[in-house]
Amino acid sequence: MIASDNPRLRVAILDLYQGAPNQGMRCIHQILDEWSTREQIELSVDTFEVRLTGALPGMEYDVYLSTGGPGDPLSSRYEDWDIAWCRWLDALMRHNQNPDSHQKKFVFFICHSFQLACRHLNLGMVCKRHGTAFGVFPVHRLMGGKEESIFEGLSDPFYVVDSRDYQVIHPNEHRLAEMGGRSLCLEKERPHVPFERALMAARLNPWMIGTQFHPEADPEGMRLYLLQEEKKQQVIEHHGEAKWQSMLDHLEDADKIRRTYSQVIPNFLRLAAETLLEVAL
DSSP states (O other): OOOSSSOEEEEEEEEOSTTOOOSHHHHHHHHHHHHHHHHTOEEEEEEEEHHHHOOOOOTTOSEEEEOOOSSOTTGGGGSHHHHHHHHHHHHHHHHHHOTTOOSOOEEEEETHHHHHHHHHHTOSEEEEEEEEEEEEEEEEEOHHHHTOGGGTTOOSSEEEEEEEEEEEESOOHHHHHHHTOEEEEEOOOOTTSOOOOOEEEEEEETTEEEESSBTTOOHHHHHHHHHSHHHHHHHHHHHOHHHHHHHHHHHTOIIIIIHHHHHHHHHHHHHHHHHHTOOOO
């Protein structure tokens, strides 16, 4: 275990944005800074540009956050960075499965990274959506999600920022159970369309978890994004002005994405710290 007289965790951020403009990296750093200050646990944070430079962290970190990003999670499977990312994941899983590895590695997969993990580990069907999912939507917990610690402090359903062209459906429950994981929640109910609801979060094993939504998104970043003229017109064109205004209104509700922002990743960090540092938070 890590010595708890000087609490400190090493955190690696795997940046999969490929240089695309985003609010995700700002929000992740902001969450880490806020959590570190509140819990008085020092975080040493390094960032790795996975898709731009092929950089990946080694085994010396305690916590890994792998981000969302643009593009098709299916067509990249033969690209060097994707192959290397999958090898990185395999190495961490072997480490955690080794009974002699007493210091486990905690991993959080966000959106694109979650899709990559599900594809690589055969945890569900990864496919293109009928249409782009973008906005603030409710997420409904499954039985596993009702018992999941990272969702402590959230309602059921709870609200998330969703931004994706691809999805994970038909979760492989047998494979998840075999790994020590389970499905946690599904996207909003859509009785008016004949499409299966996507898997929005899953625990892969006791140390690894992922969400298909963006738990790092904060109202400020989402507001800036929605107020961009190009994005505003895109939403209005596909969903109408009322939908665009509804998205802005949801950002004012503290019970919606601000609560998700304040709970999910901080709860993940708390669980990691309690295990690695043997402290009660």
